[in-house]
Amino acid sequence: MISFNHPDIQLKWDIRQRLALLEATVMWEGRVTTGSLIQLFGISRGQASKDFSLYHQLAEGNLLYDLNQKAYFPSEHFVPIFMRGTAEEYLRLIEAGSCLGQSVVLPIIPTGVGVELFYPPARKLDFQVLRVIHQAIREKRQIKVHYQSLSSEPKWLTLEPHTLVFNGFRWHIRAYSHEHNDYRDFVLARFIAQPELAENATYFVEHDADWNCVETLVIAPHPELSPEQQVVIADDFGMTDGKLHLTVRRAMRLYVLRMLHLDESSLVPKIQQIVWLNREQVDIEAPVIIND
Numbered sequence: 551m552i553s554f555n556h557p558d559i560q561l562k563w564d565i566r567q568r569l570a571l572l573e574a575t576v577m578w579e580g581r582v583t584t585g586s587l588i589q590l591f592g593i594s595r596g597q598a599s600k601d602f603s604l605y606h607q608l609a610e611g612n613l614l615y616d617l618n619q620k621a622y623f624p625s626e627h628f629v630p631i632f633m634r635g636t637a638e639e640y641l642r643l644i645e646a647g648s649c650l651g652q653s654v655v656l657p658i659i660p661t662g663v664g665v666e667l668f669y670p671p672a673r674k675l676d677f678q679v680l681r682v683i684h685q686a687i688r689e690k691r692q693i694k695v696h697y698q699s700l701s702s703e704p705k706w707l708t709l710e711p712h713t714l715v716f717n718g719f720r721w722h723i724r725a726y727s728h729e730h731n732d733y734r735d736f737v738l739a740r741f742i743a744q745p746e747l748a749e750n751a752t753y754f755v756e757h758d759a760d761w762n763c764v765e766t767l768v769i770a771p772h773p774e775l776s777p778e779q780q781v782v783i784a785d786d787f788g789m790t791d792g793k794l795h796l797t798v799r800r801a802m803r804l805y806v807l808r809m810l811h812l813d814e815s816s817l818v819p820k821i822q823q824i825v826w827l828n829r830e831q832v833d834i835e836a837p838v839i840i841n842d
Contacts, residue, residue, distance in 0.1 A: 570632040637675040692748035712755035717805035726753035760801040768827040769794040772819040
């Protein structure tokens with residue numbers, strides 16, 4: 551992920567990590583301070599200042615300093631030199647932060663061990679679109695977007711996003727739509743042009759009932775498998791007494807079901823090895839709504 555290459559400059563590994571964090575923070579959070587480096591790496595303020603000076607030398611014109619806020623902001627001509635600036639990279643940063651409790655990826659290269667990672671095909675997603683969305687969520691702002699849905703012609707929408715979501719296959723935002731008068735999901739790859747920041751938001755995450763409602767899905771081995779096979783499946787999923795209780799947001803239920811291939815019923819137990827036990831109960835309480 552950290553891919554700095556310069557024939558005339560050799561950076562030590564620890565310095566490269568700090569500069570990469572500096573760049574990733576200002577790129578995705580919209581601002582960075584010396585305190586960011588001090589807090590994460592446990593370095594002195596003097597060392598942090600040296601790191602910023604070095605970054606200025608390597609990427610002249612990327613950062614602008616605001617005296618009032620005592621923070622650096624990305625310039626209009628910002629071009630990353632350590633990071634790639636892709637949606638996939640952003641996802642890995644988020645994953646690393648949730649797993650490691652930090653927001654910088656420290657690369658580990660296995661030695662003598664074959665490792666193969668499989669990811670779904672990358673969906674089209676403009677880096678600048680993701681940055682504007684990130685800013686809108688952080689600053690609680692509306693955005694004007696030209697959106698192409700599957701069910702209608704492209705139209706302009708006023709959205710108030712509160713969360714970026716990666717469902718395992720694609721990125722979308724959970725946002726209030728003024729045109730639909732409701733909270734919905736909007737696929738970022740279907741933004742026809744870069745969204746425009748607008749006025750302050752008036753609808754927030756706490757108003758999104760489906761997002762804040764938590765449901766429990768009860769999963770079990772397919773009953774038509776043999777008893778021995780059911781034991782194997784239960785062990786695969788870490789089930790207790792032959793059941794797995796999954797806690798999900800109502801707004802995310804459809805994506806969880808799709809990931810587990812439970813959005814449709816299969817007649818072949820060895821293909822669909824698990825079943826959703828409380829399907830009827832949950833569907834009656836709140837049917838799944840498919841957003842396009």
